[in-house]
Amino acid sequence: xxxxxxxxxxxxxxxxxxxxxxxxxxxxxxxxxxxxxxxxxxxxxxxxxxxxxxxxxxxxxxxxxxxxxxxxxxxxxxxxxxxxxxxxxxxxxxxxxxxxxxxxxxxxxxxxxxxxxxxxxxxxxxxxxxxxxxxxxxxxxxxxxxxxxxxxxxxxxxxxxxxxxxxxxxxxxxxxxxxxxxxxxxxxxxxxxxxxxxxxxxxxxxxxxxxxxxxxxxxxxxxxxxxxxxxxxxxxxxxxxxxxxxxxxxxxxxxxxxxxxxxxxxxxxxxxxxxxxxxxxxxxxxxxxxxxxxxxxxxxxxxxxxxxxxxxxxxxxxxxxxxxxxxxxxxxxxxxxxxxxxxxxxxxxxxxxxxxxxxxxxxxxxxxxxxxxxxxxxxxxxxxxxxxxxxxxxxxxxxxxxxxxxxxxxxxxxxxxxxxxxxxxxxxxxxxxxxxxxxxxxxxxxxxxxxxxxxxxxxxxxxxxxxxxxxxxxxxxxxxxxxxxxxxxxxxxxxxxxxxxxxxxxxxxxxxxxxxxxxxxxxxxxxxxxxxxxxxxxxxxxxxxxxxxxxxxxxxxxxxxxxxxxxxxxxxxxxxxxxxxxxxxxxxxxxxxxxxxxxxxxxxxxxxxxxxxxxxxxxxxxxxxxxxxxxxxxxxxxxxxxxxxxxxxxxxxxxxxxxxxxxxxxxxxxxxxxxxxxxxxxxxxxxxxxxxxxxxxxxxxxxxxxxxxxxxxxxxxxxxxxxxxxxxxxxxxxxxxxxxxxxxxxxxxxxxxxxxxxxxxxxxxxxxxxxxxxxxxxxxxxxxxxxxxxxxxxxxxxxxxxxxxxxxxxxxxxxxxxxxxxxxxxxxxxxxxxxxxxxxxxxxxxxxxxxxxxxxxxxx
Numbered sequence: 001x002x003x004x005x006x007x008x009x010x011x012x013x014x015x016x017x018x019x020x021x022x023x024x025x026x027x028x029x030x031x032x033x034x035x036x037x038x039x040x041x042x043x044x045x046x047x048x049x050x051x052x053x054x055x056x057x058x059x060x061x062x063x064x065x066x067x068x069x070x071x072x073x074x075x076x077x078x079x080x081x082x083x084x085x086x087x088x089x090x091x092x093x094x095x096x097x098x099x100x101x102x103x104x105x106x107x108x109x110x111x112x113x114x115x116x117x118x119x120x121x122x123x124x125x126x127x128x129x130x131x132x133x134x135x136x137x138x139x140x141x142x143x144x145x146x147x148x149x150x151x152x153x154x155x156x157x158x159x160x161x162x163x164x165x166x167x168x169x170x171x172x173x174x175x176x177x178x179x180x181x182x183x184x185x186x187x188x189x190x191x192x193x194x195x196x197x198x199x200x201x202x203x204x205x206x207x208x209x210x211x212x213x214x215x216x217x218x219x220x221x222x223x224x225x226x227x228x229x230x231x232x233x234x235x236x237x238x239x240x241x242x243x244x245x246x247x248x249x250x251x252x253x254x255x256x257x258x259x260x261x262x263x264x265x266x267x268x269x270x271x272x273x274x275x276x277x278x279x280x281x282x283x284x285x286x287x288x289x290x291x292x293x294x295x296x297x298x299x300x301x302x303x304x305x306x307x308x309x310x311x312x313x314x315x316x317x318x319x320x321x322x323x324x325x326x327x328x329x330x331x332x333x334x335x336x337x338x339x340x341x342x343x344x345x346x347x348x349x350x351x352x353x354x355x356x357x358x359x360x361x362x363x364x365x366x367x368x369x370x371x372x373x374x375x376x377x378x379x380x381x382x383x384x385x386x387x388x389x390x391x392x393x394x395x396x397x398x399x400x401x402x403x404x405x406x407x408x409x410x411x412x413x414x415x416x417x418x419x420x421x422x423x424x425x426x427x428x429x430x431x432x433x434x435x436x437x438x439x440x441x442x443x444x445x446x447x448x449x450x451x452x453x454x455x456x457x458x459x460x461x462x463x464x465x466x467x468x469x470x471x472x473x474x475x476x477x478x479x480x481x482x483x484x485x486x487x488x489x490x491x492x493x494x495x496x497x498x499x500x501x502x503x504x505x506x507x508x509x510x511x512x513x514x515x516x517x518x519x520x521x522x523x524x525x526x527x528x529x530x531x532x533x534x535x536x537x538x539x540x541x542x543x544x545x546x547x548x549x550x551x552x553x554x555x556x557x558x559x560x561x562x563x564x565x566x567x568x569x570x571x572x573x574x575x576x577x578x579x580x581x582x583x584x585x586x587x588x589x590x591x592x593x594x595x596x597x598x599x600x601x602x603x604x605x606x607x608x609x610x611x612x613x614x615x616x617x618x619x620x621x622x623x624x625x626x627x628x629x630x631x632x633x634x635x636x637x638x639x640x641x642x643x644x645x646x647x648x649x650x651x652x653x654x655x656x657x658x659x660x661x662x663x664x665x666x667x668x669x670x671x672x673x674x675x676x677x678x679x680x681x682x683x684x685x686x687x688x689x690x691x692x693x694x695x696x697x698x699x700x701x702x703x704x705x706x707x708x709x710x711x712x713x714x715x716x717x718x719x720x721x722x723x724x725x726x727x728x729x730x731x732x733x734x735x736x737x738x739x740x741x742x743x744x745x746x747x748x749x750x751x752x753x754x755x756x757x758x759x760x761x762x763x764x765x766x767x768x769x770x771x772x773x774x775x776x777x778x779x780x781x782x783x784x785x786x787x788x789x790x791x792x793x794x795x796x797x798x799x800x801x802x803x804x805x806x807x808x809x810x811x812x813x814x815x816x817x818x819x820x821x822x823x824x825x826x827x828x829x830x831x832x833x834x835x836x837x838x839x840x841x842x843x844x845x846x847x848x849x850x851x852x853x854x855x856x857x858x859x860x
Contacts, residue, residue: 138263287467505559753810
């Protein structure tokens with residue numbers, strides 16, 4: 001690989017020590033080590049304003065219209081941020097995908113920016129920096145806007161497109177959670193699972209995304225303030241991002257040190273583009289729940305006509321047909337009444353003379369006849385209609401055929417090319433996290449916008465688990481099926497957990513290959529990956545059993561390992577305990593529930609390392625500022641070390657395995673730079689509450705190499721046995737400093753010597769649990785006594801036959817068996833540092849293997 005460049009590929013300036021290189025298949029530090037970014041999306045709560053959860057209809061339209069809302073505090077409350085960020089750092093995360101929406105910046109009207117929100121964002125990003133996180137900004141949307149069933153764009157953008165969102169539910173143009181099943185009798189708790197995602201194939205979203213990406217070519221009559229609606233929307237979005245970028249840049253200490261890049265628009269959607277026949281269901285509506293009109297039926301419904309449409313429901317294997325239903329809007333239209341702008345728009349815009357309000361814009365453009373309900377051009381959106389498209393009258397011997405539209409190459413990529421310079425204008429050294437259309441083969445991405453600063457940003461979800469809300473014994477190669485790799489869907493089915501895990505790893509390998517092929521030798525990051533947490537009818541919320549969730553999430557994250565070596569940002573972090581729906585305005589696949597305040601037997605089954613067995617979070621014994629992070633910031637006072645010229649185990653090197661005293665981080669918190677810490681040098685240790693507020697921590701809190709001397713070739717972690725292996729290719733000259741180690745995050749959740757000091761081990765036997773609780777209430781020991789047996793062969797606490805004064809059990813002590821092919825290693829906190837020699841020429845392969853002594857801590 002060779003040493004990294006010393007000068008920026010964008011500006012030519014010398015790079016500072018904190019600079020992150022991205023001009024190879026892996027992110028690279030200035031010292032030459034490979035950086036693996038593993039983090040979380042922060043946060044799903046950013047999608048909605050204060051006091052307006054997605055299921056709440058009261059105030060929903062009123063505040064949308066007057067624009068009086070605030071998103072301040074919706075990522076994290078500033079006075080609570082340290083606690084949350086500390087916890088995330090302790091779980092091993094080193095990066096954040098920071099969620100912002102266009103609406104949060106420009107909700108009051110075109111050109112009216114929320115300065116308070118911009119100031120808040122800067123303050124919160126500073127806290128992210130203090131905790132050592134690298135951040136990339138996510139301009140987030142789902143389904144265009146909260147007012148079309150998702151999140152993202154401000155309310156006024158829908159009016160600018162000539163739509164009336166307050167009629168969407170009645171016309172079936174979009175199903176909004178707070179209005180379900182009807183605005184007059186809302187019951188959002190009955191909002192069907194995954195119906196939110198079907199809004200992508202309904203009138204509102206299909207129209208909005210078509211105008212956003214291709215309005216100039218497919219809706220040329222839609223002129224507002226002298227420009228096409230496509231240009232109008234895009235310019236306002238770009239200006240809003242400039243306002244955010246300017247605020248971050250003017251902070252002076254965030255760009256490149258903390259904020260390393262910017263994602264492109266989240267999950268771009270083609271709208272109507274590439275639909276071959278508007279009268280038929282196509283590949284764009286593969287997910288079907290509830291009433292499912294074709295695109296043409298939806299256009300008729302949007303004009304107030306009663307239409308009989310297919311109805312679908314979930315079965316054991318996913319969606320299945322459930323007869324037909326008639327949707328009757330009773331004359332109500334999804335289009336803005338012309339009376340609303342008779343005296344001019346409240347937002348000040350002026351429409352072109354050919355844009356007739358109150359009627360379907362696709363009727364205006366000859367797609368169908370709104371008077372006769374006749375479909376005139378069923379393939380209108382299937383052909384490219386841009387400037388370079390041949391004109392029917394351009395050939396003397398007859399019209400030339402129009403070519404098929406390619407959404408990625410024809411519309412998404414040109415949009416990104418216009419967006420990229422906007423980012424560079426306020427963040428010259430930004431890494432472009434380029435997110436192409438989900439699961440589609442991306443077009444070739446090259447040109448002056450890249451400048452050696454890019455990464456391919458892809459998304460992956462286990463579709464079957466997402467749809468059925470259950471971890472199944474079978475699954476399918478969804479990506480392969482969508483891309484036509486199988487003659488039939490049945491051939492893509494995978495049976496058994498081993499086959500499912502291999503299949504997922506293969507799918508993510510395909511997405512990584514997409515990036516290398518389309519973008520070139522740049523890193524790939526899974527910008528979103530995760531599972532829904534409301535599996536099995538939210539059973540785990542009652543009994544606390546997240547075992548199915550652990551298996552499902554482990555399968556997805558395991559797919560990022562192996563030879564894929566993928567960076568990722570798990571969806572998602574939130575600070576609430578119970579959410580109502582998945583990935584809409586609220587989220588059911590948050591890793592983090594509400595911080596536990598009560599002892600709950602039901603919740604105690606969430607993991608064998610459980611948070612709820614301790615009292616209130618106000619107890620100083622439970623604060624996570626005593627938890628060592630993955631990347632300590634201060635010198636170890638007593639690191640555990642082991643030299644190994646060839647292959648050694650900890651027990652071989654030290655004669656017998658003995659959990660060491662903690663690698664103290666002096667009196668400086670490893671999780672909060674420059675802040676005071678409750679870590680003490682005394683020999684009396686309080687338990688720490690490692691998984692307070694977490695869900696399925698055994699799956700997402702996993703070992704990985706954070707900084708690698710050389711190129712990591714393969715990593716594997718077996719959650720059942722705790723076995724972790726890492727193979728690295730080391731070339732001469734990779735890292736100039738021969739003393740720099742490879743650093744591996746080694747989580748206490750899997751390798752704690754005394755798991756009951758991390759979180760008390762709970763017996764599955766309720767009788768034993770009751771007896772233990774009674775003993776505690778009677779003043780007995782809360783934890784096993786010092787006279788316990790020498791070891792627990794079932795993976796429990798490790799006891800030492802030592803004098804009583806040495807029996808204090810440090811919750812931060814690790815119990816490791818380590819084998820290395822060469823070199824020496826040491827531990828500090830939750831970091832293992834591995835030092836090994838570099839070859840003088842050519843390359844060598846080195847390997848490390850580690851496992852918890854006496855086996856894994858029981859979690860499954």
